């Protein structure tokens with residue numbers, strides 16, 4: 328029996344290990360974390376993260392071959408394969424601040440593995456890390472090895488939140504990078520043997536270490552680039568009368584381009600895209616490739632532009648001020664079917680509206696008040712550190728109230744901003760919402776999910792990203 332341990336019980340470690348446990352019943356899988364509340368939650372009926380299908384998988388395996396524990400040292404010492412899935416935030420200070428990956432958590436995990444190991448181990452990079460991290464980790468482990476053999480593999484995770492369980496059960500590919508030595512190849516074979524229990528062999532790609540590490544950064548950069556590309560077109564569509572949905576449809580019909588990831592929106596979010604691109608930019612700069620760095624930096628700049636553009640559109644349409652006005656925010660998570668708010672565009676939009684002194688009433692079906700207040704008051708990049716290292720009670724922002732119902736959020740509001748594409752927002756009774764709002768009543772749809780014609784008939788002034796503007800919005804142009 329291969330004993331597997333995963334350091335880091337987060338959005339990646341938890342679901343990934345749950346699926347490995349489900350598909351490999353003869354392996355023992357233990358997920359460890361330094362966060363006591365997180366592990367307590369994994370062992371309870373209220374899992375620490377919301378992900379469709381996750382609870383079912385955890386319930387099937389927990390206590391049989393899947394365990395969650397805070398006893399990091401013991402389980403690392405006893406395991407054959409150790410996945411490291413700790414957070415790799417953007418550095419906030421020192422060399423590379425604002426760009427480079429902060430490998431503090433990774434390094435401390437590696438030092439712990441070196442300290443407690445008494446037998447040979449395969450150490451698997453699951454976290455997204457800069458290219459050549461494996462070399463650094465190898466150095467830490469071998470310089471402290473006491474004769475133990477460590478093989479480092481890179482096995483980046485490509486799951487998307489909201490569909491994590493489906494992605495893990497049926498991945499497009501599993502990528503494993505390792506050293507091109509006999510020991511390295513042997514380690515690759517062992518890890519391949521784990522995935523081969525449910526993933527077809529032709530979807531398990533093996534490469535050298537650096538290709539695997541870079542492929543993850545490249546994949547996220549390409550995905551984010553598609554969003555920024557279509558979002559840049561959305562601005563041009565609004566200026567010219569073209570419709571971004573029609574343009575994206577026509578463009579995506581080209582089989583070389585394909586239709587996915589071409590939805591214009593208020594901007595991308597999530598814990599990875601921005602962080603990984605910044606990291607890529609930093610690596611390019613360090614390798615003397617400023618043109619390449621600038622090319623990728625622009626993907627983030629367009630994303631920031633899109634969020635600013637949205638805020639400017641809201642303010643300019645509402646007589647150039649939202650001061651003292653109630654604005655309902657529907658959706659705070661960075662996308663539907665997740666409660667994750669890391670780098671959600673809602674944070675920047677809310678901060679922008681608060682900057683103009685708006686009063687916000689926020690509703691998201693999966694995000695609670697504490698999280699929203701934290702996000703709005705926290706400094707950039709601080710979110711990506713374990714909870715116990717964050718400020719315990721951030722000052723709550725007075726002009727923000729968080730409610731548990733879309734109708735409550737919109738009552739007496741001047742405007743509604745839709746910032747997450749939750750299905751339930753498509754089905755709201757917009758007539759009822761309109762009747763209870765101040766007039767003129769505005770809807771700013773940052774996800775293009777509402778039936779624009781229907782809402783206009785009700786009486787709303789409607790703004791949708793990249794769609795032809797109605798006369799009101801044309802008369803009140805937003806200054807970018």
Ligand SMILES: NC(=O)c1ccc[n+]([C@@H]2O[C@H](COP(=O)([O-])OP(=O)(O)OC[C@H]3O[C@@H](n4cnc5c(N)ncnc54)[C@H](O)[C@@H]3O)[C@@H](O)[C@H]2O)c1
Pocket residue numbers: 334335336337338339340359360361362365399412413414415432433435436453454455456484485486487488598599711713714
């Ligand atoms: N979230 C995603 O969709 C996603 C997808 C692919 C890859 N990734 C990458 O995976 C990594 C983890 O992401 P996440 O979203 O799961 O992060 P997360 O913050 O949800 O989880 C990380 C966990 O690691 C724990 N931790 C930190 N240092 C530790 C240590 N020394 N010992 C034990 N536990 C420790 C933290 O307490 C935390 O619970 C990141 O590098 C991220 O870029 C994330």
